[in-house]
Amino acid sequence: MGKLIYDGMEVEFDDRALVHLQIVIGSKLRRGEGFFFSWHDSSSIGDGRSSVWLHDNIPLYFKYYGSKTPALNRDWLEALTSSANSGQGLLLMAEPVPAAGAAPDAGSGPDAE
Structure with missing residues (x-):
């Protein structure tokens, strides 16, 4: 489980989900676009839903617990990006199941060289 830390708030996400979020969020913030980010809370904190307004003026930190970058799922990146560009944020x-025969995008994560 990794963490997204934003404006003093810490939220845990699976490393695999977090790397996909980092790419989508980074893309939006690089363009100076603020937007809502929402997720379903775990049952340990009430099983509800949370949202936060993300803006490029507030520091954002991604902390991964695994040492390897998970392979990327292009279909998931596209779905998350489409969601980020919608009115709901x-x-x-x-994660969608990759199309049959589709290979993961190895080496294209946030720390790929």
Whole structure:
């Protein structure tokens, strides 16, 4: 489980989800676009839903617990990006199953050389 730390708030996400979020969020913030980011809370904190307004003027930190960057799922990146560009903002959704025969995008994560 990794952490997204934003304006003093810490939220845990699976490293695999977090790397996909980092790419989508980074893309939006590089363009100076603020937007809502929403996710479903775990049952340990009430099983509800949370949202936060993300803006490029507030520091954002991604902390991964695994040492390897997970392979990327292009379909998930596209779905998350489409969500981020919608009026509701970025909604973390379940990872779609990759298309048959599609290879993961190895080495294209945030720390790839």
